[in-house]
Amino acid sequence: KRMVNRATPNELVQRGLTREEYLTMDKSEADQAVKVARQQAVRSLSRKLDELYNPFQQLETIGVVPQGYFEQRVLFFFVLLGKKKYICLAKQAEEIRSGHRRQESVVQELHQKLIEKPEYVDVVAQGIVDHLEPEEDGNPSATDGEGWQPDGYDEQSTDESTDDSDEEQRRRLEELERRISKRPAQQELMQKHILYSTEMAPAIQNNAKELQHGLKRRKSIDDIKALGILPTHQHAAVNGATPGSDTQEESPTHARSNETSARKKQIKEQLQHQLKRERRPTMMDLEIRGVVPQGYFESAEQAIASQRRRKKSVVEDLRKHLAKRPDYSKMVAKGLLEKALVYDETKQRLEQFVQSSASPSTTEAARLALQEKMERDGRPDYTELQSKNILKKSFNPTVDAMANASVKAELERHALEQNLKYQLASRREPQDMVDSGYLYYPVNDERAPSPGLHGVARELQESLEERPPEQFLVKKGIIQKEVEDWSVDQSSARDNLNQRLSMRPPKSDMTWKGFIPAEFAQHDVLVAEQQQELKKIKTKQVLNKKLDTTNRPTQDWLEERGIVPQGAFEDPEHAENLKKTRRQSLTRGLDSAIQRSPKPVDVNTQGHGQNESSPEPEVLLFSCRLCINKPKNSNNNNVIE
Structure with a gap:
């Protein structure tokens, strides 16, 4: 069951439990790729934050200065505003980043100051003039009555900014240092569950917060005890102490505290065991039970939106179908009219039956009437059943009979399958059944009895608990004090x-x-x-040695020894034909040799040339062996081997 409910690799990546690099690369390469990706993400985030909280970038955005103005003129601003003013701007940017000052106020302040400053063209022209006339000691403003004195302006602006903002800046810095010193660390916020780890995927942070909020609303231990879910155990623990000492007065309190701590520890272990991850419902269980919509863990927003769309579409379809329904008054009038017609027809038939039953042949008439009703011709047609709303208007007996039967069987099978699937998903775990008291013994334990024997074992255990002790039986005289058991004789x-x-x-x-x-x-x-x-x-x-390729005979060796016919590995059919031809030639040669040999002479006849004319059998056999063992000629395939 756990293997079936196990999440796929894509689901693990989407939920943020692992990275995609670990599924396609080795661990070392994946670690390096993740490290590079994190560095790139940090650099990209820092660049975006600089663009977002940089007041100079905001000036370019609102159109106070042209695009790229500060990238080319940083040195100009450093000279124009002076070192102290440039440091003041950096401090203002730091205040905006920390949240002590609003960005709009700083932008407006810089805007006003920049309006009061001279134009960039005037400053460049004045610098060119100073560079071309370095030897003149006169006032540079003599050449241009409206010229600007940069040195005097720097001193004036520096003094003004120093007088106006030093005290305020010092006060703000002290307040900032005080708040930063009291600010908790990120690790502490994570431990208090105020912040979540940055490794957690953003898609499941809201679910984690909701789960944490739900866990906070759980009932306390006292509420569980009051409801009777958790039994209370009271044990008196008395520590050994000498009377009359100071520890004797503190021993009951210490014993109660030890008892309370032990009970709390036991309750904590039991609750942690019940809230283990293995026993919690999986994502598939939540989707099957309808707790969350289908596809919620893959894409929560899309699943919720599709659920809303489905709900709206169902409501819209239902509204359209209800609008197509006929009027209620028309349906009532039509039904009353049909009922009245059926009633009149039934009344007429009943009167006819009563009149026919009043005659002497009532039994025969009743039998004929019933037989007429049971005949096939007297049964109502499907058109009549459709007119009485017993069958649907679209019913076709030639087509819909088998189709309806197959569809009905398929629907019943699908309903049973869904019901079984829901029941299997809703089935409780064995350990949960043991904790709730439905089962008496654990199922997964090796020493536990079979589930079918739990009831018998429980009854036996209860009967053994109710059995009187041996001393009680001896006291009542039921058994003797010393009884020898003869059932087991060694x-x-x-x-x-x-x-x-x-x-x-x-x-x-x-x-x-x-x-x-x-x-x-x-x-x-x-x-x-x-x-x-x-x-x-x-x-x-031995088998490996025999099956080794070095010890196995080759094809040429087998052909030379005559174990395999010549050319059997290249053309088996041709080799088989040659083998048959050789056997036939050998047979003909042996027959001709036997025929050429003279017939044996009778012993009673007088012939003294028997030994000279007839060869011995051993000589004939030796000649046959020579013919058989004669080496073959590769050029002539018909030679006898």
Whole structure:
């Protein structure tokens, strides 16, 4: 079940539990790629933050200065405003970044100051004039009555800014230092669950906050005890202390505190065991039970939007269908009219039946009437059933019968499948059943009994708990104080065991019948197992040696020795034909040799040339062997081998 509910790699990446690099690369390469990606993200974020909180960039955005004005004129501003004023601007930017001053106020202040400053063209022209006339000692403003004195302006602006903002700047810096000193660290905020780790995916931070809020609303231990879910255990713990000492007065309090801490620890362990991750519902369980919409964990916004769209579409479709319904008054009038017609027809039939039953042949008439109703011609047609709204208007008996049957079977199977799937998803875990008291023993324990025997074991345990002790039975006189149990007699058990051991067959019979190997009959078990292992290793080595390519015969060697016919590896059919031809030629040669040999002479006849004219059988056999063992000629395939 856990393997089925296990999330796919894409789901793990989307939920932020792992990176995509770890699924496609090695660990070292993935670590390096993640490190580079984090550095790039930090640089990109810092660049975006600088663009967002930089007052100079804001001036370019609102159109006070042209684009790229400060990138080319940083040195100019440093000279124009002076070193102290440039440091003041940096401090103002730091105040905006820390949140002590609003960005709009700083922008307006700089805007007003820049309006009062001279134009860039005038400053450049004055610098060119000073560079061209370095030897003149006169006033540079003599050449131009409206010229600007940069030195005097720098001193004036510096003095003015120093007088106006030094005290305020010092006060702001002190306030900033005081607040920064009291500001908690990021790790402390994470421990207090005010902030979340930066490694958590943004898509699940809202879910984590909602889950944390839900956990805060859980009932306390006292509420659980009051409801009877958690039993209370009170144990009196008394520490040994000498009377009359100071520790004797503090021992009850110390014992109660120890008891409370032990009880709290036990409750904490039990609750942590019940809230383990393995027993919590999975994402698939939440989607099946309808707690969250389908596809919520893949894309929460899309799932919620699709759910809303589905709800709106269902409402819209329902409204359209309701609008198409006929008027209620028309339906009532039509139904009343049909009922009245059916009632009149039934009344007429009943009157006819009563009149016919009043005659002497009432039984015969009733039988005929019932037979008429049961005939196929008298049954209502499907058109009549459609007119009475018993069948749908679109019903077709030639087409819809099998289709409706198959659709009905498919719907029933689908309904049963969905019901079974929902019931399996809603089934509680065995450990949860044990904790709730539905099961008496754990299921996953190796020593636990079978689930079918839990009831019997529980009844046996309860009966054993109610059994009176031995002292009570002795006191009541039910049993004696010293009773010898003759049910277990050691001598009889010993005799029975010796008898059974004497009936055991010897090892030789067991080996002869094939129940045990021969090694176990001759040696101990360990030695026999070692011998079997050595025998297996030796057999394996022999087989490997025989199957080795270096020791196996080649095709040429097999053809030279006559084991395989000539050319059998290239053309098996041609080689088989040659083999048959050789056998036939050999047979004909042997037959001709036998026919050429003279017939044997009778012993009773007088012939003295028998030994000279007829060859001996051994000589004939030797000549046949020579013909058979004659080496073959590669140029002539018809030679007898």
